[in-house]
Amino acid sequence: MAQGLRIGEVAQLVRVSTKTIRHYHKVGLLAEPTRTEAGYRLYGASDLLRLQSVRRLQALGLSLAQIRELLEGVEQAGSLREVLEALLTESERQRQQLEERCERIRALLAREPLRAAEQPAVDGALVQLLQNEFGALAEGVDPALLEQERQLWAVVDEYHWPAPSKQAMQEAMQRMADHARAHPAEYQALLAWGELFTTLSTMAADDPEIERLAQRFVDSDALTFLEAVQSLGEPPSMGAPMEEVMRELFAFQLTPTQQRFMELVQYYATQE
CATH class of the missing domain: 1.10.1660.10 (Multidrug-efflux Transporter Regulator; Chain: A; Domain 2)
Known part of the structure; x- marks a missing residue:
């Protein structure tokens, strides 16, 4: 048996x-x-x-x-060695990727406010254009403002925009850079407000000071600069749906206090 x-x-x-x-x-x-x-x-x-x-x-x-x-395999020992060596190489590559992921997670945890979306690891074309055109103009500016600007455009840069939309963004950025070089004092006023804007994340959205700041901004040279850029001619158009989506992408990256400030600025500007 x-x-x-x-x-x-x-x-x-x-x-x-x-x-x-x-x-x-x-x-x-x-x-x-x-x-x-x-x-x-x-x-x-x-x-x-x-x-x-x-x-x-x-x-x-x-x-x-x-x-x-x-x-x-007939030569099991040799075959096994080759496969295990290849497996070790792949495992080390994956370990490096895990270490890089851990670093990105630590960076996200250290960021205030926390964001669900991870920032791209490599800057795209729009961020590079921003740095090339505005880098020299923004020398001495608070790094927090520069980083917020980079993060805002990095989110937009992640998407594969239609060529006309991307060209419109690049032309708008180029137009602002050219005007900034021609009117440095007004641009410096805008940067000063930008530095203040980054600090709004530490304030409550219902703080009465937010409304006073919005009113002051509407009367400042910073708004004059932005209005002058818009008056240079017909602005490049992405098309209404694309423009709305891009505005929403920007808004999602702002804190509630910063969003309220922007809404108040828009409101007071239309009351002029």
């Missing part, structure tokens, strides 16, 4: 399901063992060792197809 372990006993010993063992048979990882007269599979020590080899290689990250090729 044939001796051996039933499939359930083997599954318990190796800590896998009977379904997994049957799948190993199906994909050629485990040879069919002898059977009883009633058709039940009977497994021996060689089968247990094979199953353990499969499980250990799988735990290292090898696919079942790779494991089958390794275990069927």
Whole structure:
């Protein structure tokens, strides 16, 4: 009478399901063992060792197809070394990616206010244009303002805008940069307000001071500068839907206090 372990006993010993063992048979990882007269599979020590080899290689990250090729190879030791060396290289690459992800998560946790969306790892064309055109003009400005501007445009830069929309954004940015170089005093006034704008995140949205600041901004040279840029001619158009979406993208990056300030500025500007 044939001796051996039933499939359930083997599954318990190796800590896998009977379904997994049957799948190993199906994909050629485990040879069919002898059977009883009633058709039940009977497994021996060689089968247990094979199953353990499969499980250990799988735990290292090898696919079942790779494991089958390794275990069927004539020069198993050499084949295994090559695969494990390649696996080590891939694992080290993944570890580097995990370390970089951890750094990005730490940066997000350190940011106030917290944002659900992660900033792009590489600056896009619009951010680079911003830095190229305004970098020299903004020398000595609070780094917090520069970083907020970079983050705002980085979010917009992540999307694949239609060519006319992207061109309109670039032309608008270029127009503002040209006017800033021609009117540095007014642009410096705008930057001073920009520095103040970054500090609004520390204030409550219902603080009465927000309304007073909005009224002061409407009467400042900063608004005069922005209105002058708009008066230079027909502004580049992205089309109404695209412009609305871009405004919303900007708004999502602002704190509630900053959003309220912008709404009040728009309101008071229309009352003039």
